[in-house]
Amino acid sequence: MSQLAINFTDIPSEHRVRELFLAAQDVQARAYAPYSHFLVGAAILTPTGNTYVGCNVENAAYPVGSCAEAGAIAAMVAGGDTEIAVLVTICDSAEVGTCCGGCRQRVREFAKSDTPIYACGPDGIRAVFTMEQLLPTSFGPENLVGFVS
Numbered sequence: 001m002s003q004l005a006i007n008f009t010d011i012p013s014e015h016r017v018r019e020l021f022l023a024a025q026d027v028q029a030r031a032y033a034p035y036s037h038f039l040v041g042a043a044i045l046t047p048t049g050n051t052y053v054g055c056n057v058e059n060a061a062y063p064v065g066s067c068a069e070a071g072a073i074a075a076m077v078a079g080g081d082t083e084i085a086v087l088v089t090i091c092d093s094a095e096v097g098t099c100c101g102g103c104r105q106r107v108r109e110f111a112k113s114d115t116p117i118y119a120c121g122p123d124g125i126r127a128v129f130t131m132e133q134l135l136p137t138s139f140g141p142e143n144l145v146g147f148v149s
């Protein structure tokens with residue numbers, strides 16, 4: 001187990017992190033990553049209690065692949081939700097794996113600054129971040145209030 005591993009019993013139960021971890025782990029196994037072999041799964045919990053998952057999907061034309069977080073967000077929006085209460089990601093890297101820069105901004109669109117983001121490996125939770133920690137002083141929808149009608 002990683003030195004940064006956090007026990008599920010240390011996490012507030014309302015975050016349903018163990019359930020989200022298992023959902024992310026399940027969808028990670030279905031990721032399509034024939035080029036990098038870097039499988040990623042993501043699970044989102046919304047304030048309405050719904051869970052949405054996504055996995056990375058690579059493409060021979062690298063720029064048109066999609067990240068697990070992007071897939072979970074697309075599923076969330078398609079499901080009628082527009083707010084992330086909790087995000088769990090999982091990858092098999094030896095180090096803590098966090099959202100890429102693009103996904104940090106994607107998540108930010110639907111998350112608050114204090115939204116918890118759990119970075120997991122196969123051994124469980126490796127680190128917990130808030131949205132603000134992953135993307136400090138970020139630009140989000142509220143920055144456009146009054147500019148967009």
